[in-house]
Every structure is written in C-alpha cells, then in structure tokens.
Amino acid sequence: MRILGACKVSKEGVIVNNESKTELLASSDDWKKELYSSLKIDYPKFHKMDALAKMAFLSFQYLEQVIETDRFQDDEIAMLFANTYSSYDTDQKYLESYTVKGSPSPSLFVYTLPNILTGELSIFKKWYGENIFFIHENFDPEFFIDQINFYLSKGAKACLCGWVDAANENEECLLFMVDNTTGEITKDELLNYYKQ
Amino acid sequence: MGSIAKLERRMSQIYLSYGGLITPLGTTVSENFANMREGKSGVQKIKGSGFNKEDWPLGKMETLTSNNRYRELLNLTCEKLIEQNGEQLFSDPRTLIILSSTKADITDLPNDTFASTRQILNERLNPASAPVIISNACISGVLAINTASDYINAGKYDTVVVIGIDVLTDFIIYGFQSLFALSAEPSQPFDKNRKGICIGEASGTIIVSKHKPENLFHVEYLGGSSSNDANHISGPSRTGEGLYRSVNKTLQRSGINSFDIDFISAHGTGTLFNDEMESIAFDRLGLNNVPMNSLKGYFGHTLGAAGVIEIISTMLMMEHGLLLRSIGFEETGTSKQINVLKENIQKNTKVALKTASGFGGGNASLIIKKSV
Amino acid sequence: MSDLKETLKEQIIEQLNLEDLTPADIQNEISLFGDEGLGLDSIDALEFIVLLEQHYGIKIEDPSEGKEIFQSVDSLAAYIEKNR
Numbered sequence: 001m002r003i004l005g006a007c008k009v010s011k012e013g014v015i016v017n018n019e020s021k022t023e024l025l026a027s028s029d030d031w032k033k034e035l036y037s038s039l040k041i042d043y044p045k046f047h048k049m050d051a052l053a054k055m056a057f058l059s060f061q062y063l064e065q066v067i068e069t070d071r072f073q074d075d076e077i078a079m080l081f082a083n084t085y086s087s088y089d090t091d092q093k094y095l096e097s098y099t100v101k102g103s104p105s106p107s108l109f110v111y112t113l114p115n116i117l118t119g120e121l122s123i124f125k126k127w128y129g130e131n132i133f134f135i136h137e138n139f140d141p142e143f144f145i146d147q148i149n150f151y152l153s154k155g156a157k158a159c160l161c162g163w164v165d166a167a168n169e170n171e172e173c174l175l176f177m178v179d180n181t182t183g184e185i186t187k188d189e190l191l192n193y194y195k196q
Numbered sequence: 197m198g199s200i201a202k203l204e205r206r207m208s209q210i211y212l213s214y215g216g217l218i219t220p221l222g223t224t225v226s227e228n229f230a231n232m233r234e235g236k237s238g239v240q241k242i243k244g245s246g247f248n249k250e251d252w253p254l255g256k257m258e259t260l261t262s263n264n265r266y267r268e269l270l271n272l273t274c275e276k277l278i279e280q281n282g283e284q285l286f287s288d289p290r291t292l293i294i295l296s297s298t299k300a301d302i303t304d305l306p307n308d309t310f311a312s313t314r315q316i317l318n319e320r321l322n323p324a325s326a327p328v329i330i331s332n333a334c335i336s337g338v339l340a341i342n343t344a345s346d347y348i349n350a351g352k353y354d355t356v357v358v359i360g361i362d363v364l365t366d367f368i369i370y371g372f373q374s375l376f377a378l379s380a381e382p383s384q385p386f387d388k389n390r391k392g393i394c395i396g397e398a399s400g401t402i403i404v405s406k407h408k409p410e411n412l413f414h415v416e417y418l419g420g421s422s423s424n425d426a427n428h429i430s431g432p433s434r435t436g437e438g439l440y441r442s443v444n445k446t447l448q449r450s451g452i453n454s455f456d457i458d459f460i461s462a463h464g465t466g467t468l469f470n471d472e473m474e475s476i477a478f479d480r481l482g483l484n485n486v487p488m489n490s491l492k493g494y495f496g497h498t499l500g501a502a503g504v505i506e507i508i509s510t511m512l513m514m515e516h517g518l519l520l521r522s523i524g525f526e527e528t529g530t531s532k533q534i535n536v537l538k539e540n541i542q543k544n545t546k547v548a549l550k551t552a553s554g555f556g557g558g559n560a561s562l563i564i565k566k567s568v
Numbered sequence: 569m570s571d572l573k574e575t576l577k578e579q580i581i582e583q584l585n586l587e588d589l590t591p592a593d594i595q596n597e598i599s600l601f602g603d604e605g606l607g608l609d610s611i612d613a614l615e616f617i618v619l620l621e622q623h624y625g626i627k628i629e630d631p632s633e634g635k636e637i638f639q640s641v642d643s644l645a646a647y648i649e650k651n652r
Contacts, residue, residue, distance in 0.1 A: 046588075084308065091305055115333055122424035127426055
C-alpha cells in the first residue's frame with residue numbers, strides 16, 4: 001500500500017501533503033464557512049451538515065485536488081473513519097433542542113451518529129463502497145494500518161481514511177487516502193500527518 | 197456450476213457461538229428462545245415515554261432499575277459473560293473484545309459518551325488489548341462480526357468477543373418521534389398496515405473464534421460485507437442499491453450462490469420506506485421465495501445491538517430447526533413479493549443470510565452456515 | 569406580508585441550523601427543496617412543521633401535507649396568512 005495524499009484541516013488552516021495550503025483569517029468566526037467560500041463550489045447540502053461532515057467534506061475537496069479518485073470504480077474505495085468523541089458536538093445541540101428550545105429537532109437528530117459523514121461523502125461522490133466508523137481513545141496509526149490491510153485484502157482498491165473530531169471547541173480533521181500499490185506505510189508517516 | 201461455487205478467499209475457518217443475550221424476553225439465550233418460540237413479544241406500551249407524554253410501545257427491560265440503564269446493562273452483560281465463560285477467555289492475549297453501540301452512555305453528556313464503556317470493559321473483563329468500538333448506526337452489529345472475522349483472518353487474534361448493546365433513552369425516543377418514525381402500536385415489519393418503528397434495548401454477545409467450540413452449538417462464518425446507498429443520510433434508497441450490492445459481495449466472498457440461502461434474517465424496521473427498500477433489494481437478488489423474518493416484533497429495534505441479537509436468534513433457529521414467524525406480519529405490504537413467515541415452521545436451515553441497513557446510508561450483510 | 573417573509577427567513581435559518589446563511593441568501597420564490605435553492609429534504613420539511621407550531625400555532629398532523637406548503641418562502645407565508 002501507498003499513501004496517495006493527506007489533508008489536515010482545522011481552524012489553523014489547511015495542510016495538504018505536509019505543505020501549508022491556506023492560512024485562515026484569524027478574524028473569521030467560522031473557519032469552515034470561510035474555507036467553503038474560498039473553494040468556490042456550489043453544494044447547498046454543505047450548509048446543512050454538522051461540524052464533522054463539514055470538515056470531512058472540506059478536507060476531501062483539497063484531497064481531490066491532488067488525487068485522481070475517478071480512476072477507481074464506484075465501489076472500490078473503502079471508507080475507514082474513527083474519532084474519540086463520536087458525534088459529541090451534534091449530540092449537545094440536539095439535546096438542547098428539546099431541553100432548552102422546546103422541541104426535539106429532527107434535522108439535528110439525524111446527525112447524532114458519527115458515520116453520517118461517510119454517508120455525506122458517499123452521496124457527494126456516488127460511491128457505493130464499504131464504510132465503517134470506529135470510536136478510539138486516541139489517533140492510533142497502527143489501528144488504521146490494520147484496517148487498511150483488512151479492506152485491501154478483501155478487495156478494495158483504495159481506502160479513504162479519516163480522523164474527524166469535534167468536541168469542546170476542538171475541531172480537527174485528517175483525511176488520507178491509500179491505494180493497493182506495493183509498498184509500505186509506517187506508523188511515523190501517519191503520525192506526522194496527524195501532528196502537523 | 198455446482199451448487200457451491202468456488203471459494204474465493206477464505207483464510208481460516210471461523211466459528212460463531214453464543215456468548216449471551218439480555219433482552220426484555222430474558223437474561224439468557226435459552227430463556228429468550230423459549231419465549232420467542234411461544235410468540236411472546238418484549239414490546240409493550242410504556243406510559244408517558246414520548247416527548248409529549250405519549251405512550252409509545254417500546255422494548256423496555258424491566259430488569260434494569262438504576263438511573264443509568266446503559267452502565268447497568270453493560271455491567272450485567274460482563275458479569276454473565278464471566279459466569280459462563282470464566283475470566284481466562286477475556287484476559288487472554290489472543291482474545292480481542294469488539295463492542296457495537298450507536299449511542300453508548302448518552303446520559304454521560306457532557307462527558308465522553310464512550311469513556312464509561314472502555315472503563316467498564318477494562319475493569320470487568322480485564323482484556324489484554326484495548327477493546328475496539330464500532331459506532332456505525334444500525335448496521336454496527338453486523339459490521340462488528342465482519343470486523344471480528346477480519347482480525348482472525350489476519351492472524352491478529354484467535355478469538356473475538358463481540359458485544360452489541362444499546363439502551364432506551366429520551367434522547368433516542370424523542371429523536372425518532374421527531375422524525376415521525378415511531379409506531380403508536382407494536383411494529384409490523386413488512387405488513388401492509390405498518391406504521392413505523394418501536395425502539396428497544398438489549399445486549400447480545402457472540403464468541404467468534406478460529407477454535408471449533410467443543411460440545412457447544414456453533415455455526416461457521418462464511419463471509420460478509422457492507423455497501424453505502426450513496427443516496428440519502430436518513431432515507432432508505434428507492435432502489436435498494438446498497439443492500440443489493442452488499443448481499444452480492446457477501447455471496448461472492450462466502451463462495452455461495454443465492455439459491456443456497458435457506459433463510460434470511462432481514463432488517464425489517466416497520467417503516468414504510470425501509471421495508472419497501474428491502475423488498476426491492478431481495479427481489480433484485482432473486483430471493484423472493486426464501487423464508488425470512490424481521491425480529492423487531494420480538495425485541496423492538498435495538499439499534500447497535502440489533503445485528504448481534506438477531507444473529508444469535510438466527511443461530512438459535514438453526515440449532516432447533518425452527519424458523520420463527522415475523523411478529524406483526526399478516527398481509528404483504530411491499531411492492532415486491534417476499535416470503536415473510538406468518539407462522540413458525542420446522543425447517544432444517546443450513547445457510548442463513550443476515551442483513552442490516554441504517555442511517556448514513558449504510559447496509560451490511562453476512563452469511564453463516566450450520567456446522568456438520 | 570413582506571415583513572412576515574423576512575421574519576420567516578430568519579426563523580428558517582434558526583430552525584434548520586443553517587448558520588452559514590443570511591436572510592439575503594434566501595429568495596422568496598425559489599424552491600427550498602431539491603438540489604437547487606437551499607437543497608432541503610424531507611427531514612427539513614419536518615423542521616417546518618415544528619416551526620409552524622412553535623411560532624404560529626399552526627399544527628400539521630400529517631407530514632405529507634407539508635409538501636406544497638413548504639415549497640417556497642412565498643407559499644409558506646401565504647399559508648400562514650390564511651391559517652393563523
């Protein structure tokens with residue numbers, strides 16, 4: 001396996017393949033909206049997404065600038081995602097909708113599952129591949145390497161992997177894509193992408 | 197081509213055996229089955245359970261009495277596992293624990309809702325490796341068994357203990373109510389009068405192992421897969437595309453032809469669109485005549501536990517040569533004809549297909565075979 | 569009526585958590601649902617039911633009734649005027 005590209009987005013900016021791509025305006029109160037506008041894409045569904053799905057969507061846009069994903073068939077890419085806090089941020093907002101605002105919100109409730117973001121990416125790309133979402137205490141490169149091996153050995157041609165978390169003002173998202181070309185990925189390589 | 201197609205890739209034999217089953221119908225596997233074969237349902241109207249104090253029918257466990265149902269149920273699950281299997285199995289370095297849950301301890305907000313899960317598993321079962329947690333909506337349980345087989349196939353572990361668990365909370369009940377997805381009467385999967393879901397709570401445990409269980413009923417795991425609908429984050433696909441693709445992939449990985457399938461444990465939530473979607477997918481797969489049921493009438497929809505407890509129930513049906521009727525089903529209510537069981541039937545089932553579909557557009561399936 | 573429409577736009581943004589948008593982004597006659605316009609779907613239609621009940625005391629029991637009412641800001645405003 002070989003890493004095709006990696007992209008980290010956070011309020012500090014965008015880093016693609018270890019290179020800083022965009023610095024965000026410190027004054028902007030919503031960095032995700034700022035990034036969306038700078039990308040000049042028209043996808044109204046973006047505005048309805050929760051923080052997790054928005055970050056994954058944005059990060060994926062940058063990844064697609066450096067990876068030609070269309071060479072894969074619509075079911076050849078497995079999506080392997082994980083985080084620590086599940087859908088924490090949206091859980092809080094949804095909870096508030098009925099404890100404070102008076103009525104449980106259906107549009108928030110549907111985002112109270114972390115794997116919704118893999119659905120959003122699948123819809124955006126019309127990808128029918130395998131999906132799985134794990135809850136893990138910390139970003140664990142070895143865990144991802146195991147999962148990638150499992151899915152490539154089951155027949156996936158590539159894996160889109162992601163660590164996306166939103167909790168307590170901390171928002172971070174690392175996406176990386178791996179294909180089945182001969183080669184090896186090291187733990188340090190992944191850790192460097194995560195820590196940058 | 198012979199009736200059993202060429203095996204594509206099966207690295208090791210993998211066996212599934214009962215770990216435990218705690219539902220409104222009982223706290224052991226055998227107690228549950230005794231009640232199920234008599235047609236008992238664990239679903240009943242719970243007074244004032246709705247956001248506006250409606251009496252929704254729910255699969256609520258009377259045995260849980262503390263103010264934290266999740267921790268109580270997970271603790272009870274671990275206790276029973278130790279009671280029946282001893283401590284050694286769980287602390288063995290060749291054993292991994294996988295837990296499947298959609299919301300875990302939601303009452304723990306604003307704390308990490310999966311932190312208490314890790315803590316209880318570590319304290320109670322003392323595992324050598326950190327437990328793996330899967331939270332992928334209603335397909336989590338089936339994905340957990342598929343992941344267990346991945347770990348065993350790769351030689352990482354010899355045995356994987358898969359626990360599926362979710363409990364009833366206001367959070368979940370109000371949420372499904374806000375989607376107009378709850379049924380005011382016990383749910384009727386695949387029936388023409390079906391009006392929605394009844395939510396339930398349960399835990400189920402399956403021991404997945406490369407070691408053939410001696411003197412214990414077991415089935416062989418043949419293969420599994422998942423596929424996204426790429427259609428909508430909460431609405432089922434109109435064409436059943438994801439489910440269709442997942443079952444096809446699972447058949448291929450299992451080295452099984454569709455006409456070898458003797459029984460289907462379907463997802464069957466009881467909503468108009470989900471059950472219709474499943475009928476379309478099964479029709480496209482040519483599985484119209486295969487006997488099938490939805491077990492949601494017995495337990496309600498137990499979300500992250502559903503896949504696991506329904507596989508356990510399927511194993512029970514295979515063990516006893518008895519296919520259970522789909523509670524709540526009387527008259528076909530899907531556009532495609534499918535063979536939903538109205539009565540219990542005696543049938544020796546060799547090969548069974550389990551399917552699940554859920555929010556996020558996910559679909560998952562697996563095939564098990566009775567060991568001879 | 570035009571005041572009502574402006575208020576509605578603010579309420580729609582609030583109710584549907586469309587924090588990225590401003591009332592100026594929503595045109596009166598444009599279709600709120602489907603891939604154009606706001607790209608809303610059947611789940612968002614349920615939010616409109618909550619909105620009508622909370623802010624205007626109008627109850628819609630069957631979600632399928634909403635389809636035509638929630639077409640656009642124009643149709644929503646007309647329905648509220650008629651029923652409140």
